[in-house]
Amino acid sequence: MSPAGEQERHGLGESERICLDIIFRIDQGREAESRKRYWSDEEKYVPARIWRHIPLGEVVPQARSHGIDLEEIDGFILVGLAERGLITHETVGGVVILxxxxxxxxxxRGSETRTTRRSKTSAAEQRRRTWDALGDAARTTLEAVFEVDQEKDAANKRRYHQSRKALPARDARRITLGDIEPRIQSHVGGLEDQASQTLPALAHHGLIETETIDGEPSIWITRQGRAVVKQSTGRTATPGPARSRPSDPSVLSKGLWTMMATVARSGTDGVDYLYHGAVGHLLEGKSDERPFLRRAEVTLQTADTDSEQETLFGLGAEEPSASTEPAELKTVKRYRFTAVGRAFYTEHLDQYRELYPTIEAPDLLPDS
Known part of the structure; x- marks a missing residue:
């Protein structure tokens, strides 16, 4: 819509439109000057609340050139523009500032305003309209495609959790006509009808994508397609494989048992670092139910790193020098078992080995 047409739609008269255009040109000129000033080295950037203040005296001469006098501008024109939310005006030190x-x-500019902009159709309303536009055969087919898609996605997730290998989503979620045939044959026509009529209609609405691979139609449901089915039928996504978390809250989760096993593997040296976010659930003084670990002072020997590296790379003598200085001792804080933690680990070791077979959990050494 042109600026004049947009202004007429807001009920502006000719004098109001002229004054609004004058104020707009001054406003835009000030903005351009401010940006130029910002990129120059002469002055710093001036805040918008300052440079966008327009004294009425700058508007009056230009308005007079259009046959609009001062009293008219200062009266109903400014009030009319302000009532429509197009300008603000205030008097500062006896000067009217716009x-x-x-x-x-x-x-x-001729564009829609925030207050009069047409409300956009919500995504939920668009999905509802799309579903209503589908025939019974198209709806049944889309639901079948959705079900197969969810099953294939869940199978791919199980594959990943079992072997840490998964197919690319495009390959894992590829659907053939044979996959959906058992679900639709009692409700709609044969597969030929689906390929020639229903599938193109679903693709037209952006609910599925189709491609012919090795002479056979392949189908993928789109995000929009899943959203339409979920909203319209109340279906939910098929949950993935359950996390390795025991149903009994008294049993340690996989993460907590991993920390227990890490401390056990460290022997008498202890562990310098554990997951800080979860270790509090096992730490003495923080957990009343499981005070299994504590930060204890441990005396360690620091190795002669330089001598070790020289021997390792063949740079030093083959036999250690007789004047080798003794290793330095230092005291550090490490995570170690409490008496309660040692007893718990020893008593439940076989149970947790069976529950979490992928975690290396050794037998405890004495005094570890």
Missing amino acids: SMTTDGRSVA
Whole structure:
């Protein structure tokens, strides 16, 4: 819509449109000057709340050139523009200061304002309309495609959790006509009808994608297609494989048992670092139910790193020097078992080995 047409739609008279255009041009000129000033080295950037203040005296001369006098501008024209939310005006030190609003700039440019912009159709309403536009055969076919898609996705997730290998989503979720035939044959026509009529209709609505591979039609449901089915039928996505979390809250989760096994593998040296977010569930003084670990002072020997590296790379003597200095001792804090933690680990070791077979959980050494 042209600026004049947009302004007429807001009920602006000719004098109001002229004044609004004058204020807009001054506003835009000030903005351009401010940006130029910002990129120059002469002055710093001036905040918008300052440079967008327009004294009425700058508007009056240009308005007079269009046959609009001062009293008219200072009277009903400014009030009319302000009532429509296109400008603001205030008197500062006896001077009338004008400022354009965002809606005022939109009207001057000829675009819709925030207050009069047509409300966009919500995504939920669009999905509802799409579902209503589908025939019974198309709906049945889309539901079947959705079900197969969810089953294939769940199978791919199980494959990943079992072997840490998964197919690319495009390959894993590829659906053939044979996959959906048992689900639709009692409700709609044969496969030939699906390929020639129903599938193109679903693809037209952006609910599925189709491609012919090795002479056979292949189908993928789109995100929009899943959303339409979920909203319209109340179906939910098929859950993936359950996490390795015991149903009994008294049993340690896989993450907590991993920390227990890590401390056990460390022997008498202890562990310098554990997952800080979860270790509190096992730490003495923080957990009343499981005070299994503590931060204890441990005395360690620091190796002669330089001598070790020289021997390792063949740079040093083959036999250690007789004057080798003794290793330095230092005291550090490490995670170690409490007496309660040692007893729990020893008593339940076989149970957790069976529950979490992938975690290396050794027998405890004495005094570890």
